[in-house]
Amino acid sequence: MNYADLTENEISQEIVKLGLPKFRGKQIFDAIINGQSLQEISVLSESLKLKIQDFYPKYEIFKKFVSKDGTKKYLIKFEDESIVECVLMSYKYGNTICVSTQVGCRMGCAFCASTLQGLKRNLSSGEILGQIYLVNRDNDGSKKNRQITNIVLMGSGEPLDNFDNVCKFIELISAPEGLNISKRNISLSTCGLVDKIYQLADKGLDISLTISLHATTDDERKKIMPIANKYSIKEIVDACDYYFDKTKRRFYIEYTLIKDVNDSEDDINRLVELFAHKVCHINLIMLNPVKERKLESIDKKQAEMFCKKLNALGVSATIRRSMGQDISGACGQLRNKFVRDKV
Numbered sequence: 401m402n403y404a405d406l407t408e409n410e411i412s413q414e415i416v417k418l419g420l421p422k423f424r425g426k427q428i429f430d431a432i433i434n435g436q437s438l439q440e441i442s443v444l445s446e447s448l449k450l451k452i453q454d455f456y457p458k459y460e461i462f463k464k465f466v467s468k469d470g471t472k473k474y475l476i477k478f479e480d481e482s483i484v485e486c487v488l489m490s491y492k493y494g495n496t497i498c499v500s501t502q503v504g505c506r507m508g509c510a511f512c513a514s515t516l517q518g519l520k521r522n523l524s525s526g527e528i529l530g531q532i533y534l535v536n537r538d539n540d541g542s543k544k545n546r547q548i549t550n551i552v553l554m555g556s557g558e559p560l561d562n563f564d565n566v567c568k569f570i571e572l573i574s575a576p577e578g579l580n581i582s583k584r585n586i587s588l589s590t591c592g593l594v595d596k597i598y599q600l601a602d603k604g605l606d607i608s609l610t611i612s613l614h615a616t617t618d619d620e621r622k623k624i625m626p627i628a629n630k631y632s633i634k635e636i637v638d639a640c641d642y643y644f645d646k647t648k649r650r651f652y653i654e655y656t657l658i659k660d661v662n663d664s665e666d667d668i669n670r671l672v673e674l675f676a677h678k679v680c681h682i683n684l685i686m687l688n689p690v691k692e693r694k695l696e697s698i699d700k701k702q703a704e705m706f707c708k709k710l711n712a713l714g715v716s717a718t719i720r721r722s723m724g725q726d727i728s729g730a731c732g733q734l735r736n737k738f739v740r741d742k743v
């Protein structure tokens with residue numbers, strides 16, 4: 401058991417079981433949200449700290465990199481020495497944090513650094529929360545003075561491959577007594593685990609759904625995304641329709657433009673067929689360089705043409721601004737420490 405995975409009430413119950421007064425539960429809960437280590441909590445006595453030390457979270461910021469554009473990448477270290485990356489991006493409307501949901505990833509997408517070493521393990525809900533608490537604090541935030549407005553589950557890992565912990569994370573981060581980030585400001589990005597998309601819709605969590613599509617035919621998709629062997633594009637789109645019917649929330653398609661793979665006129669036409677009549681938006685992403693990968697990006701002008709043609713044919717699409725590329729903090733560049741140290 402770790403307190404970071406628990407609600408305020410659940411911590412209080414555990415505290416009472418230890419023979420301690422219930423109000424200590426709230427103090428501990430607030431300290432976790434404020435990103436404090438156990439040593440830093442001044443309202444608790446040393447003897448009390450000894451009693452709870454096995455259950456108090458022990459994650460920490462291991463390293464921090466700041467990009468020319470102000471984007472910050474953090475390496476977060478957990479108790480078992482596993483390291484994940486998360487990224488904070490500042491926009492006019494607020495700060496968005498991109499968090500990891502797994503150490504590594506087992507989806508095997510051909511363009512992505514996160515999957516190079518496979519999956520090491522799932523993160524607990526508390527470990528996903530911890531990334532936010534620590535980064536909020538590092539940016540002078542606290543529970544009362546929250547510096548993070550939006551969350552995207554787009555770091556390393558496939559969130560729907562860690563379904564239960566991710567759902568619990570969403571409940572905890574949006575709880576009024578927690579950091580209280582609205583579910584509407586949370587986006588989950590998936591390579592398309594269709595059965596889990598249906599489950600997510602049925603749970604009634606009001607979050608934004610984003611699909612990493614990256615191809616317009618199943619054959620092409622299979623070449624770059626192994627998950628395409630399991631689910632077809634049609635099955636994914638049907639699941640998105642179901643998600644929309646349940647939540648009435650516009651869904652998003654991510655489409656990373658890769659030279660000679662998915663950038664043809666036929667691709668444009670197929671995107672139009674698939675999405676022009678739907679309540680969705682396509683985020684076009686410029687392929688970010690990953691050393692070990694041979695795939696090439698198209699140039700910015702070509703991407704702009706691709707986008708313009710989609711718009712002219714009735715598809716809502718924009719090119720996503722790439723941030724933090726110089727610190728390997730952009731889409732697809734996050735990896736785990738074990739790989740990072742070797743390159």
Ligand code: SAH
Pocket residue numbers: 507509511512513553554555556557558559589590591592610611612614654656685686687688689690731732733
């Ligand atoms: N597993 C989830 C979350 C990862 S999100 C998913 O597949 O959606 C990261 C987003 O960046 C995904 O859309 C992913 O396909 C995209 N991406 C991965 N590698 C990339 C790269 N090298 N350049 C640009 N985008 C990339």
